Amino acid sequence: MATEWNPTFVTDELVTLTRSLGEPAKDLVILAEGNTSQRLTDGRIAVKTSGSNMATSTSDEFVIVDVAPLVALMNDPAATQADLTAVLDAGEHGDVHRRGSIETLIHVAVQAISPSAFVAHTHPTAVVSLLASVHAATAFDEAVYSDEAVVLGVPLFVPYAQPGIDLGRLFYNHLQAYVDKHGALPSLVLLGNHGIVAIASSAAGAEAISLMAVKGARVRLNAYAIGGVAGLGADVVAKYFDREDFAERRKALAGTN
Template sequence: MTARFAPDLVGDELVALTRRLGEPERDLVILAEGNTSELVADDTIVVKTSGASMRDATHDDFVAVEVSPLIALLRSADTTQEQVTAALDAGERGGVRVRASIETLIHVAVRAFDPARYVAHTHPTAVVSLLASVIAAESFAAPVYSDELMVLGRPLFVPYAQPGIDLGRAFLERLGAHVDAHGEVPSLILLGNHGIVATSHSASGAEAVSLMAVKSARVRLGALQAGGIAGLDEAATAHYFDRADFRERRQTLSGTGR
């Protein structure tokens, strides 16, 4: 068991971020969808529990998990879903079984490559509409306007895999390939037929990435209704982040230097 109930490790900022992302009018999640986490020590994150509502989250709706043992499970070809479920089990509290979210593997996979303080996973309707379409893989391949590029950087697309060990392995593999190619963990990761993952060193940055992904999806859906998406080509964006003012603005908006 790598998970444990530790509300004293859960910061107010994480709870506030989780509740903001769960606000119904933002249409990022519904019911018990989505999860957030914060890196609170070199090898420890706190992550939302399975079945807890983001909108109504409290300090008691998170558990602490150790990162390294879960990454070892991800990297082992012999790991079963049953072993993952056991590792996420934080025991009983008030007669109720408490487990870290099944998507905790996404959160630890990010930390295998980058000590991002915050990771937020949501299922925005507008984005999932694109990720469930015939153009899912290429829908975010090119930016469509400047501020989107500023906040989202180079998004990564991960094809659908069943949540749990299958998704964790696919996510880890695709993320590693992206880091090898670009030298950075993306601010936005798109999960086919599923949702999004926002990474940032600040709570406001994780929120900004999540909200910008929604606007960007709406822009694309509108462009498709008008005849098709005309993205910005590489020539237009090749030296975007060579400019100091652009890098500084990205740092401010998305909470990252990437």
């Protein structure tokens, strides 16, 4: 069985992160939007259940998922959305049906390509505004202020695909191409017409990336409103990444390895 319900594997750190990202004032998600996961010591992941609210999450509202069977399903061209739904089913417990999030494959793809401790997927209004605009694919091509470069690094843009197996496959392919080019995972993935994915080695890093993406989107929206965005430029940002103090600050703030 690839998915099981076992709250004893769900850490307080994951629950705290999930509830924090779900706080209405942060405007990262609403209702049952968004999902989080944590890599366990045995290589499986704890991921939020479908339909549960991040702001009020408890350990009961996560399932434990084996990565390898989900990767095999994702890479099987004959597999369908119905097959994925079935694999994510953890059964009924306490009169509640538990199933992994429809976007579990996003979390699985990260672990399959380059294991990371925390993955957080949210739908911030400011970022989605950009990702639903004509600027979606290029909006984050250049950093627009220094701390954004520190925390977000070089983001990855993934075009829109229907959440579920279609998005999982597209996300996996784009993520692999990014790692092949850059030698490491991105801290931030931008999903066209959809939302963001923060990848970090700590819960604090996953939240920092998510919040900095929101600030970055707000800055861009304001800049577009008064004539356009003037980025820092590739040369300036490249020099940041060559600095030892920059790498230390990035690790501390963004939870990168």
